Amino acid sequence: MKHFAFHLKQSYPMPLVGIIGEREASPENSLRAYTVGHLLAEHGFAIICGGLGGVMEAACRGACDAGGLTLGILPGVDAAEANPYVQIAIVTGLNEARNLLIVRSALALIAIGGEYGTLSEMAFALKMNKPVIALHSWQPERPGVSHPTLYPAQTPEEAVERLLQFVSSPTVRERELPTARS
Amino acid sequence: MKHFAFHLKQSYPMPLVGIIGEREASPENSLRAYTVGHLLAEHGFAIICGGLGGVMEAACRGACDAGGLTLGILPGVDAAEANPYVQIAIVTGLNEARNLLIVRSALALIAIGGEYGTLSEMAFALKMNKPVIALHSWQPERPGVSHPTLYPAQTPEEAVERLLQFVSSPTVRERELPTARS
Amino acid sequence: MKHFAFHLKQSYPMPLVGIIGEREASPENSLRAYTVGHLLAEHGFAIICGGLGGVMEAACRGACDAGGLTLGILPGVDAAEANPYVQIAIVTGLNEARNLLIVRSALALIAIGGEYGTLSEMAFALKMNKPVIALHSWQPERPGVSHPTLYPAQTPEEAVERLLQFVSSPTVRERELPTARS
Amino acid sequence: MKHFAFHLKQSYPMPLVGIIGEREASPENSLRAYTVGHLLAEHGFAIICGGLGGVMEAACRGACDAGGLTLGILPGVDAAEANPYVQIAIVTGLNEARNLLIVRSALALIAIGGEYGTLSEMAFALKMNKPVIALHSWQPERPGVSHPTLYPAQTPEEAVERLLQFVSSPTVRERELPTARS
Numbered sequence A, B, C, D: 001m002k003h004f005a006f007h008l009k010q011s012y013p014m015p016l017v018g019i020i021g022e023r024e025a026s027p028e029n030s031l032r033a034y035t036v037g038h039l040l041a042e043h044g045f046a047i048i049c050g051g052l053g054g055v056m057e058a059a060c061r062g063a064c065d066a067g068g069l070t071l072g073i074l075p076g077v078d079a080a081e082a083n084p085y086v087q088i089a090i091v092t093g094l095n096e097a098r099n100l101l102i103v104r105s106a107l108a109l110i111a112i113g114g115e116y117g118t119l120s121e122m123a124f125a126l127k128m129n130k131p132v133i134a135l136h137s138w139q140p141e142r143p144g145v146s147h148p149t150l151y152p153a154q155t156p157e158e159a160v161e162r163l164l165q166f167v168s169s170p171t172v173r174e175r176e177l178p179t180a181r182s
Helices: A002-009 A027-042 A055-065 A095-105 A116-127 A156-164 A170-176 B002-009 B027-042 B055-065 B095-105 B116-127 B156-164 B170-176 C002-009 C027-042 C055-065 C095-105 C116-127 C156-164 C170-176 D002-009 D027-042 D055-065 D095-105 D116-127 D156-164 D170-176
Strands: A016-021 A046-049 A070-074 A088-091 A108-112 A132-135 A139-141 A150-153 B016-021 B046-049 B070-074 B088-091 B108-112 B132-135 B139-141 B150-153 C016-021 C046-049 C070-074 C088-091 C108-112 C132-135 C139-141 C150-153 D016-021 D046-049 D070-074 D088-091 D108-112 D132-135 D139-141 D150-153
Touching (some): A016 A027, A088 D070, A088 D095, A108 A116, A132 A156, B016 B116, B027 B108, B027 B156, B055 B070, B088 C070, B095 C088, B108 B116, B116 B132, B116 B139, C016 C027, C027 C055, C027 C156, C108 C156, D016 D027, D016 D095, D027 D108, D095 D116, D108 D116, D116 D132, D116 D139, D150 D156
Parallel strands (some): A016 A046, A132 A150, B016 B108, B108 B132, B132 B150, C016 C108, C108 C132, D016 D108
């Protein structure tokens, strides 16, 4: 535990990146989510998601495999609904209202594929002026409206690279700010 | 109060129609919202909305002028933030998470113009398979996805007519079911 | 509807009184709740409660029988869980978090009997400095702590009389303020 | 990060212990909270709390000093309101409704001192049959009602010892289940 605590002391509250996407994921989107989770963990980010299956599970698995930290914000009343790669489970009992907590807690979000729940999260994030990287996801249209913080991406690598333009990696920050909060 | 109580006894729980839309409303959308509120009240519907300004206030005003009932689901912690045409104020303290309550409580929704909050509500409604009539509002696009319960409309009259295809007017229902629950 | 609208115009947003209490109610507490609901409606108050059975249902029934208005703030995702005397159902999907909405929306509360859910509502109400009349309900103890807005009562009549010391009846207010908001 | 990931793999989802208590803490209760946080971290528990000042901050500080993990479930919309010892901040925007999330996510809770918010959390925890150790905190009274999962304690050491009767330490569990989920 010493190493863990030492590491966190350099950068907490930890920068969280949200991953949102469909529960019934296509194989392509599952692979994209796995890779995104893996890459984010390599860059030192913890990921926050809805904690269930599909894109959420694949992203958590990828992050775990790269030694990262995973948070699941669960809709129901039972921690047992978390996928096996959720390390910290927040049990809300709020049903879909829990979507907002993911958006509020994340510095930026990556949307992968996505059903209507993903669209709701994307809408909240854009309302809060948070960067959303859309990887094969929604494109909301309204005449005369552009989305200043919505960025399309074609590959996991491009998505994470895009994200790093807005949120600096904790690993980098530690090197730059070695005495922060110590 | 006798008349009020008598009326309600015929049809409760009252059928609620949700009105969602932008807080900073254009004059055109305010007029559309006023007319929608007025028409819905004429058909005997109570309306439920976010209780604040813009489209919400115009719709409540229209409903009040037609003798209808208006509910406002407020985001903050103070009933005083309700617009003056909210007859029943539900104070949630949930901020944007209150959007979900409007969607869940309504049988169907009419979206007028709209910012990102409206888009989030539309997404939740479509997820719950509730009819959403979009009057100069969002059109969410994703390759290969259609929206089986999203209907565009050009005028308030068309919007309410569309809505009546999914939700029967309480006035009509009373005539058809004179002894319901009495 | 005209009479209804006219009436409401005098006093909206309508003053709401919260009724909280046990779902598995004893016959004594059911009768108390019925009488409280009836008395509050006679005084022109709308009541707001959790919308389910036991004390909630008895209070709604009493209010309906006196021609009053009843609101149920439901924990689940389906309006059908409302008791038959809920006239307006707010469907939250928030489970127990919906308790807070009852407290926030009410000017004052009457607690009748009560389980732990009632205790949570009482705690929130006292935190917000709202009057709580406890009719055979909880008495939270902590050394050195008194409850400036918690009032015990022995009968429904005493409870409503107590409440009228804090919240003036809408009927009275209309007589005193005949031109308000018209 | 390797050490961190390795450690977590043995025991996730991590067992969380909730710490609830007053925001305006007396020096005695701050010290109690610090000690409780320290002891829980020594036993390998992560702690979850409301993330603000007083008892919450003291407990987080104690846990950090012992190399533990701290989660703060914040009521507002800004991560900056977290105390400096919150390592992971969940931003809810739900105001007091966030109290429920602490209770739902924790296996058991320790209440230290406490205002009405603490009482609400205690009520929810008892409703969910979760152990609550009350360290100089509330004692809710109602004739004929006992609290099967509420346990008073006089010292931090006694409180944590009590808690260990209900929730086994992750350190112990790892020794017993060395191959779990690997």
